[in-house]
Amino acid sequence: MGAINPLRWAAVAALSCTLPIIAHHSFTAEFDSGKIVTLRGVVSKVDWINPHIFVYIDVKDDAGKTTTWALQSLPPLFFRGSGLTKDLLLSNKQEVTVTANPAKDGTAAYGFMTKLSYPDGHVFSMSPQDADPNLRKTQK
Amino acid sequence: MISELANHRTLTRAALAAVILTTPIGAPAQTNYAAEAAKNPSAASRPTPRMADGHPDLSGVWHHFFGIGTIQKVGESFVIGGAFSPQSAGLYNAPLRDAKPEYKPEFAAKLKSLNDNQVKEDPTLHCLPPGVPRLGPPHQIVHTSKQAIFLYADNTGNQWRVIPLDGRPHGSDPETAATYNGDSVGHWEGDTLVVDVTRLTDETWLGDNGLFHSRRLHVTERLRRAGDTIQYQVTAEDPEVLQKPWTLSRTITLQPDALEEAAPCVDKDAGHYVTLEHHDNTR
Numbered sequence: 001m002g003a004i005n006p007l008r009w010a011a012v013a014a015l016s017c018t019l020p021i022i023a024h025h026s027f028t029a030e031f032d033s034g035k036i037v038t039l040r041g042v043v044s045k046v047d048w049i050n051p052h053i054f055v056y057i058d059v060k061d062d063a064g065k066t067t068t069w070a071l072q073s074l075p076p077l078f079f080r081g082s083g084l085t086k087d088l089l090l091s092n093k094q095e096v097t098v099t100a101n102p103a104k105d106g107t108a109a110y111g112f113m114t115k116l117s118y119p120d121g122h123v124f125s126m127s128p129q130d131a132d133p134n135l136r137k138t139q140k
Numbered sequence: 141m142i143s144e145l146a147n148h149r150t151l152t153r154a155a156l157a158a159v160i161l162t163t164p165i166g167a168p169a170q171t172n173y174a175a176e177a178a179k180n181p182s183a184a185s186r187p188t189p190r191m192a193d194g195h196p197d198l199s200g201v202w203h204h205f206f207g208i209g210t211i212q213k214v215g216e217s218f219v220i221g222g223a224f225s226p227q228s229a230g231l232y233n234a235p236l237r238d239a240k241p242e243y244k245p246e247f248a249a250k251l252k253s254l255n256d257n258q259v260k261e262d263p264t265l266h267c268l269p270p271g272v273p274r275l276g277p278p279h280q281i282v283h284t285s286k287q288a289i290f291l292y293a294d295n296t297g298n299q300w301r302v303i304p305l306d307g308r309p310h311g312s313d314p315e316t317a318a319t320y321n322g323d324s325v326g327h328w329e330g331d332t333l334v335v336d337v338t339r340l341t342d343e344t345w346l347g348d349n350g351l352f353h354s355r356r357l358h359v360t361e362r363l364r365r366a367g368d369t370i371q372y373q374v375t376a377e378d379p380e381v382l383q384k385p386w387t388l389s390r391t392i393t394l395q396p397d398a399l400e401e402a403a404p405c406v407d408k409d410a411g412h413y414v415t416l417e418h419h420d421n422t423r
Binding site: 028029030047048049050051052053054070072074075076077078079080081082083084103104105107110120122123124125126127128130 | 205207208209210212216217220222224259295296297402403405407413414415416
């Protein structure tokens with residue numbers, strides 16, 4: 001299998017310890033780093049706002065009902081100069097696989113996004129472990 | 141492979157929550173001072189440009205609030221770097237070694253309570269302006285012979301201050317309301333611009349971790365340009381709550397890129413805090 005398998009990536013993310021992600025608020029006061037939710041859906045909306053951007057994912061269940069997940073990410077300035085923009089996130093209409101830490105207060109469809117994987121294998125990852133180039137090579 | 145795929149879809153569409161044992165790690169300070177300085181190591185030894193009146197020219201983009209460079213492009217992917225990359229974490233997490241303000245003993249309980257409840261009590265976590273001095277050193281300075289304009293793309297929103305340099309006194313109208321950034325006037329002491337700030341609201345904190353103050357707060361900022369750096373020092377005096385003046389220092393470095401306006405701040409977190417855990421939010 002020459003192509004990168006996005007599903008295997010998702011499995012890696014779910015089975016390894018996804019380190020708690022860092023935001024300028026207290027992440028741990030709001031999100032449960034001990035739980036990971038894996039979603040498949042389409043990016044339907046992005047709020048490019050402080051103190052953290054929000055990415056909305058439309059997830060269809062087996063009955064065809066759509067639930068929109070609101071997923072917090074990092075502060076807008078963190079993305080400056082990287083090329084990752086609101087337009088880029090919205091331009092890809094493919095189904096993506098997303099892992100997130102859910103809200104501690106039990107709010108439905110609300111969490112902190114740890115990784116967004118596209119079908120062609122490229123990712124937007126906020127796991128510190130993915131910052132390590134050697135680890136990235138291993139994954140690829 | 142196909143069955144693996146089918147199973148995976150079923151599981152993920154049910155939004156399976158897997159319980160993983162992890163050990164939380166503390167969040168780095170994410171300050172940019174050392175990282176910005178490292179990009180321009182000879183900045184301080186460059187010539188200091190001067191205005192026609194002989195004073196150092198403070199104009200320029202000097203600092204970015206925090207976090208720029210955290211997300212990095214690798215191939216077609218985006219991964220976390222900056223303070224979270226083993227290669228650059230040391231720079232981003234360089235300790236600032238700030239002294240702590242010393243409060244009068246009778247305010248110890250209030251300070252502790254505000255610190256313990258920071259996720260609820262910190263105005264900036266709910267998108268209110270940090271105010272002076274918490275706003276920190278200016279991100280951009282527009283300097284003319286008669287005034288200096290300080291611009292900030294703060295993550296609570298865009299901020300500006302106009303600092304007259306023409307020798308005028310502070311406004312004397314007692315009816316004028318206190319504000320987040322106060323009433324600033326500037327004068328030169330040799331090559332150092334001294335900015336005196338009064339009429340500050342008590343709705344802000346001096347800094348992170350519950351550092352409240354009273355309406356008697358008086359702030360003095362000192363800016364001294366050295367080459368392509370500015371040594372910024374700020375002193376807060378509040379005889380009502382502090383035992384003695386509190387000072388902190390930053391060195392900011394001339395930046396090659398333009399200041400970009402801050403995205404609007406919308407607090408979506410307030411209703412979701414379950415615990416009171418918090419980490420440092422150093423500026």
